[in-house]
Amino acid sequence: MLKFLSLPDTWMKEFFLAHIYTELQLIEEALQKYQNLIDVGFSKSSYIVSQIAVAYHNIRDIDKALSIFNELRKQDPYRIENMDTFSNLLYVRSMKSELSYLAHNLCEIDKYRVETCCVIGNYYSLRSQHEKAALYFQRALKLNPRYLGAWTLMGHEYMEMKNTSAAIQAYRHAIEVNKRDYRAWYGLGQTYEILKMPFYCLYYYRRAHQLRPNDSRMLVALGECYEKLNQLVEAKKCYWRAYAVGDVEKMALVKLAKLHEQLTESEQAAQCYIKYIQDIYSCGEIVEHLEESTAFRYLAQYYFKCKLWDEASTCAQKCCAFNDTREEGKALLRQILQLRNQGETPSTEMPAPFFLPASLSANNTPTRRVSPLNLSSVTP
Numbered sequence: 001m002l003k004f005l006s007l008p009d010t011w012m013k014e015f016f017l018a019h020i021y022t023e024l025q026l027i028e029e030a031l032q033k034y035q036n037l038i039d040v041g042f043s044k045s046s047y048i049v050s051q052i053a054v055a056y057h058n059i060r061d062i063d064k065a066l067s068i069f070n071e072l073r074k075q076d077p078y079r080i081e082n083m084d085t086f087s088n089l090l091y092v093r094s095m096k097s098e099l100s101y102l103a104h105n106l107c108e109i110d111k112y113r114v115e116t117c118c119v120i121g122n123y124y125s126l127r128s129q130h131e132k133a134a135l136y137f138q139r140a141l142k143l144n145p146r147y148l149g150a151w152t153l154m155g156h157e158y159m160e161m162k163n164t165s166a167a168i169q170a171y172r173h174a175i176e177v178n179k180r181d182y183r184a185w186y187g188l189g190q191t192y193e194i195l196k197m198p199f200y201c202l203y204y205y206r207r208a209h210q211l212r213p214n215d216s217r218m219l220v221a222l223g224e225c226y227e228k229l230n231q232l233v234e235a236k237k238c239y240w241r242a243y244a245v246g247d248v249e250k251m252a253l254v255k256l257a258k259l260h261e262q263l264t265e266s267e268q269a270a271q272c273y274i275k276y277i278q279d280i281y282s283c284g285e286i287v288e289h290l291e292e293s294t295a296f297r298y299l300a301q302y303y304f305k306c307k308l309w310d311e312a313s314t315c316a317q318k319c320c321a322f323n324d325t326r327e328e329g330k331a332l333l334r335q336i337l338q339l340r341n342q343g344e345t346p347s348t349e350m351p352a353p354f355f356l357p358a359s360l361s362a363n364n365t366p367t368r369r370v371s372p373l374n375l376s377s378v379t380p
Contacts, residue, residue, distance in 0.1 A: 011040075022051065023180065025212060027059045046075055050082040057085055060215075060248060065089055078109055084118035084149055091122045099123050114140045114147050121153060130160045148174055152183045159191060167191050182211035182218070189221060198228045216242040220252055232259060250280065254291050261298070270302045293322035300332055309336050 002020060007013045018033035034048050034055070042048055049072050056065035069086040072079065083106060090099040103123040106116040117140035125133035137154035140147055155170035168191050174184035189204035202225040209218040223238030236259055242252035257272035273295040280292065300315035313336050319329025 011037075018051065022055050022058065025058060027055050030055050044075075046072060046079060047081075049075070050079070054082060054085055057089060062089055062092060066093070077105075080106060080110060080113050080115050082115070084115040084122075087119040087122040088149075091126050094126065096126055099126060112143065114144045114150065117143065118147075118150055118153060121150075121157075125153075125157060125160070128160075130157045133157045134161070146177050148177045148181055151177060152181065152187065155184070155187045155191075159187070159194075164191050164195055180211055182208045182215070185211065186218065186221070189225075193221075193225075198225050201225055202229065214245045216245055216247045216252060217249065219245070220247075220249065220255065223252075223255060227255075227259070232263060235259060250276070251291075253279070254295070257295070257298070266302060266305075270299060273298050293319060293325040296322070297325045297328060300329065304332060304336070309340060312336055 002017075002024075007016070014033055014037055018030050018037070021027070021030035021033060031052065034052050037045070037048055049068060053065050053068035053072060056068065066086075066089050069082075069089065073086075083102065087099055087102060090102065099119075100123060103116075103120045106113070106119050110116060117136045121133045121136035121140070123133075124130075124136065134154055134157040137150045137157065140150040141154070144150075151170050151174035155167045155174065158164070158167035158170055168188060171184045171187045171191065174181055174187075178184075185204050185208040189201040189208060192198075192201035192204060202222070205218060205221045205225055209215070209222055212218050219238045219242035223235045223242065226232070226235035226238060236256060239252045239256035239259065243256070247253070253272045253276040257269045257276065260266075260269035260272060277292065277295050277299075296315050296318040300312050300319055303309075303312035303315060306312075313333060316329045316332040316336065319325040319332070
């Protein structure tokens with residue numbers, strides 16, 4: 001439709017196209033349009049600055065979006081438009097004091113604005129006062145029944161309160177307002193997942209994925225659905241694709257490895273665990289010890305079966321650093337020592353990926369890689 005629109009060639013056309021690109025999740029094109037507008041004389045436009053921040057919010061570049069919103073607040077401290085998006089970012093980062101300050105500040109400026117109600121709702125949600133949060137989102141909807149963000153956020157609150165029927169109703173209202181809101185489709189998928197209705201949640205996750213094809217969260221959710229429906233080949237494709245597009249939650253490789261384990265594909269599982277640990281160490285993020293320990297435990301056992309004592313010993317020592325795998329790690333180290341004392345020689349017949357946690361980096365690739373999965377037949 002956008003391609004066939006006949007629009008007058010004026011500067012307002014550029015504003016329109018930039019806004020539509022943002023709505024269609026074509027963020028690079030939108031940012032380019034806004035940059036062009038800044039270059040031709042709109043550098044002081046608070047509208048353009050706020051739209052750039054919203055664009056970065058849409059691609060989950062939270063730090064960049066927060067930085068731009070903070071600059072915008074300095075430029076225009078009485079601005080209320082898009083402050084609900086800013087509060088979403090503060091919520092995600094659990095910045096309670098900043099969110100509290102924003103809520104009080106907007107309340108002083110105009111407490112009867114939809115954005116103000118949403119900001120206050122987010123503040124109470126962060127404090128786990130979900131009934132109060134839902135009340136403020138309801139107030140926002142009384143002011144504007146077609147305000148998309150409030151419907152979606154209210155659905156989230158009902159989910160927190162375990163009121164699934166009210167959550168479904170809220171998400172459906174959001175979809176009525178805008179069918180292209182991936183958050184509402186994703187929320188419906190989560191709700192039906194709680195209700196243990198995998199065919200329903202598969203449908204809604206597919207819709208969310210169609211709207212956000214490069215969002216790893218949608219792909220991981222789809223993979224989990226396929227796994228529950230015992231469609232393991234499709235699940236593998238989804239997890240691999242989630243990793244390929246940039247896994248936000250660093251969980252796709254672990255889930256893929258566990259699937260390979262389930263299918264007794266030990267080498268592929270080992271490759272996935274190796275890559276997972278390499279990624280974790282190279283980016284320096286603090287992760288849940290449960291998954292890291294799971295990876296080291298599997299690799300220790302894998303190398304032990306391959307009779308690669310040095311690598312098995314290294315991984316077993318790493319297992320000793322975690323409470324849930326400490327005993328297994330110690331037991332494996334004892335077994336390795338016993339076999340070495342008996343003169344058991346390491347295997348040379350079965351080459352396995354060499355692994356040394358001390359020197360992990362992004363450049364350390366395993367000697368054999370998991371074959372890229374054929375994604376052409378992924379149905380979503």
